[in-house]
Amino acid sequence: MMDLTPDRLVEMYGCMRLIRRFENKVVEMVNTNEIPGTTHEYVGQEAVAVGVCAALREADGITSTHRGHGHILAKGGDPRRVMAELFGRADGYNRGRGGSMHIADLALGIYGANGLVGAGTPIACGAALAAKREGRGRVVTSFFGDGAINQGVVHEAMNLAAIWKLPVVFVCENNSYAITASIRDMLAISRIADRAAAYGFPGEQVDGMDVLAVHAAAARAVAWGPDVKAPPLGAGATLPGKEVFVDLARLIDVEAEIARKRQELEKLDWLVAAKRKKLANEDFVARAPEAVVNKERESLKELEQQHASTSAVLDQMVALEVPRKADDA
Ligand SMILES: Cc1ncc(C[n+]2csc(CCOP(=O)(O)OP(=O)(O)O)c2C)c(N)n1
Numbered sequence: 001m002m003d004l005t006p007d008r009l010v011e012m013y014g015c016m017r018l019i020r021r022f023e024n025k026v027v028e029m030v031n032t033n034e035i036p037g038t039t040h041e042y043v044g045q046e047a048v049a050v051g052v053c054a055a056l057r058e059a060d061g062i063t064s065t066h067r068g069h070g071h072i073l074a075k076g077g078d079p080r081r082v083m084a085e086l087f088g089r090a091d092g093y094n095r096g097r098g099g100s101m102h103i104a105d106l107a108l109g110i111y112g113a114n115g116l117v118g119a120g121t122p123i124a125c126g127a128a129l130a131a132k133r134e135g136r137g138r139v140v141t142s143f144f145g146d147g148a149i150n151q152g153v154v155h156e157a158m159n160l161a162a163i164w165k166l167p168v169v170f171v172c173e174n175n176s177y178a179i180t181a182s183i184r185d186m187l188a189i190s191r192i193a194d195r196a197a198a199y200g201f202p203g204e205q206v207d208g209m210d211v212l213a214v215h216a217a218a219a220r221a222v223a224w225g226p227d228v229k230a231p232p233l234g235a236g237a238t239l240p241g242k243e244v245f246v247d248l249a250r251l252i253d254v255e256a257e258i259a260r261k262r263q264e265l266e267k268l269d270w271l272v273a274a275k276r277k278k279l280a281n282e283d284f285v286a287r288a289p290e291a292v293v294n295k296e297r298e299s300l301k302e303l304e305q306q307h308a309s310t311s312a313v314l315d316q317m318v319a320l321e322v323p324r325k326a327d328d329a
C-alpha cells in the first residue's frame, strides 16, 4: 500500500463516493433537461481517477477526456464549481462557457477535459515539456480511453514523450468500448499495454476496479522523474516516458445499453405514429395555417431520420454483442 495511511485510504474512498454521487445526480438532471448540452459520466471508473490522482502531487498536471468529471474531482476540483460549469453558470470553472467537456483549472494542474478523442495526449506532452524545463520534477498524467489508441495523434504524442524524455504518464482507461466499437474489433493484440514496448517505455496492465492496484502502478510510474537517478521497473537508465494501462474490461453492461436504446426507439415509434396521424387528418391540414402544417411536416421528417439512425445504432449494438470470453469474467 506504499505511503497510504488509513486517513488517506478513507479520503480516497470518500472521493470515489463523491464522484459516484456527483455523476448519479448529473444523470438525473440531464434526464430532466436541467443540465444543458451533453455529458459523459464516469460511473464505474472511479477507482482509476482516484487511484492515479492519489499518486500525484498538487503541482503535477493532468489532461482529461470527454468523460472528465471524475478526473477533475479526483485532482481536487471543487464539486460545486464543476456542477456550476455544467449548468453554464458564471461561477463555474470556465465561467459557464466550457461546459462538461472543457473544464480546466491551471491552478489545480488540470489542463482540460477534451471533447476530441485522444487530444489530451499532445497537450500533456507540451505541459510535460514545460515541467521538464522548469526542473522541479513535476509530471503530467494524460487520461484517455481505449477509443483513442488508434488515433494518429496518440502515437505521435507517445513517441514524442519517448524521444524527448518527457515526464508524462499515459493512462489508458480500457472499458472495452468506444461507443459501439468493441476493443476486440479494433485491436489485434490482447493487451494495450504491450504497445508501450514499441515506444521504448514500460507499460503495465492493472485492474481498473482495484483502486490500490491502480495507485501502486501510478506511483511506480510517477516515481521515475528527471531528478530520480534509477528508474523503477528494471528498465534502462535512460527510460523515457511512463505508461499505465488500466483495464476496465468488466465495466460495460452492453445488455443494459441495448435495453435503453430499445426504449428510445419505442418512444420514437410512438412519436412518428402520432405525427403521421395528425398529418393524415384532412380536417387539420385544411384548417391549420400553411406554415403550421409545413412545420409539422418538417418535424415528422426529423423524427423519421432520428428513428432511422437510432434503429441503425441498435442493429449495430446487437451485432457487436459478442459473447464474453471466459478469461474476461
Ligand atoms: C477525434 C474524435 N473522433 C470521434 C469522436 C466521437 N466520439 C466521442 S466519444 C467517442 C468514443 C470514445 O471512446 P473511448 O476513448 O474508449 O472512451 P469511453 O467513452 O469509452 O470512456 C467517440 C468516437 C470524437 N469526440 N473525437
Ligand SMILES: [Mg+2]
Residues within 6 Å of the ligand: 145, 146, 147, 173, 174, 175, 176, 177, 178, 179
Ligand atoms: Mg472506451
